[in-house]
Amino acid sequence: MLGKAPTLGVASTSSLTVAKNLRCDSLESLVLYRRAFNCGLLTQLFGERGVRSRVLLQKRKIASTRIVSMAEALDVCVKAATGVPDKLGDCPFSQRVLLTLEEKQVPYNTKLIDTSNKPDWFLQISPEGKVPVLKIDDKWVPDSDVITQILEEKYPEPPLATPPEKATVGSKIFSTFIPFLKSKDPNDGTEQALLNELRALDEHLKDNGPFINGEKISAVDISLAPKLYHLKVALGHFKKWSVPEELTYVRDYMETLFSRESFLRTSPPDEQYIIAGWFPKVNP
Known part of the structure; x- marks a missing residue:
């Protein structure tokens, strides 16, 4: 319960504290604010213009969502x-x-x-x-x-663009995975090249995770996820190889990506289809 709303447009200190700890990032939240507190409290928190801009922003987001759903x-x-x-x-x-x-x-x-x-x-x-x-x-x-x-x-909502300074993180993993997968020489350096790229990703995720751009998935994760899945399946099948256990952030990252509903709905229904796709490349 939010407690009794202050009267006569004057917000109590306790009410202000509660309100500031609430997130005002949806139209529903603003409606609840208006019901729980009077306009004086909202104005003290955000200013009249701030309240109006938040409502307008949410209306635009809702409208954008409805357009997508009706498209x-x-x-x-x-x-x-x-x-x-x-x-x-x-x-x-x-x-x-x-x-x-x-x-x-x-x-x-x-x-x-x-x-x-x-x-x-x-x-x-x-x-x-x-x-x-x-x-x-x-x-x-x-x-x-x-x-x-x-x-x-x-379709700008939800935004998936990755900042330029993070857009290339992990970009060399796929190009180093393929030579290692095809290699017949354990001493040709292809495994080490892949490990170097995976370690770099692990360090980035350690400081910036759980996703490459922080708390939310973005375009760079969406690009990397299928490639990491191919790495996992193909190397596991053809070389009995897996991402080293010490790369905990990469392993957690892969598990997070592969368990998303969007990923499950768009993955091949059987890992054998990935293996079949790589077979002629591994055994030309």
Whole structure:
């Protein structure tokens, strides 16, 4: 209980203390404030202009959410599982786009593309035959970098943009994972190169976690999550290798990412699809 509201527009010291400890970041919170305290207390806390601006900001956010929920579903072409064309496949760049759509709660229709037997209609919209491709504003847009940037601009809530100084954290992990996965020489330095990148990520998360940009997930996490999942599954299968236990922040980070509902909804339904995708690269 918030206690008895002060009368005659004069806020008591105890009421002010309680109110300042409450979060005023939603329209519902402001409504509760108005019910619990009179306008004099709100004005003392935020000023009349501050109260109005908070209400207006929340109304805009709610309106933006309603627009997204009412929006026509976007068509997105992604890779189908190798040998199982009716199942979601193992492309980390496709999953990056799906994760962005999920985190922003943008409705979408998934079109699975058998990359070993690409249909003519797909080659017409993606002449290079690459996935993912997203249809937005009646145009088919390729490249996960471009797609996610457009989604951020068109659907700004919730914001997922990562500050430039953190946007490249972990960016070399995938490019060092692949040589190690393919390597047949245990002394060629590929494992050490990957470990160096993972240790750098561990140090960053130690000081900035639980996500790369702090408390909330952002675009850099969404890009890295599918790649770390491929690392976990592929290296575990082909090399019986896992992230060292001493890299506790990386291991916790991976567990946090992989347990998100958005990740579970956009991952291949079976790890075998990831293994099948990497098999011809590991054993050419």
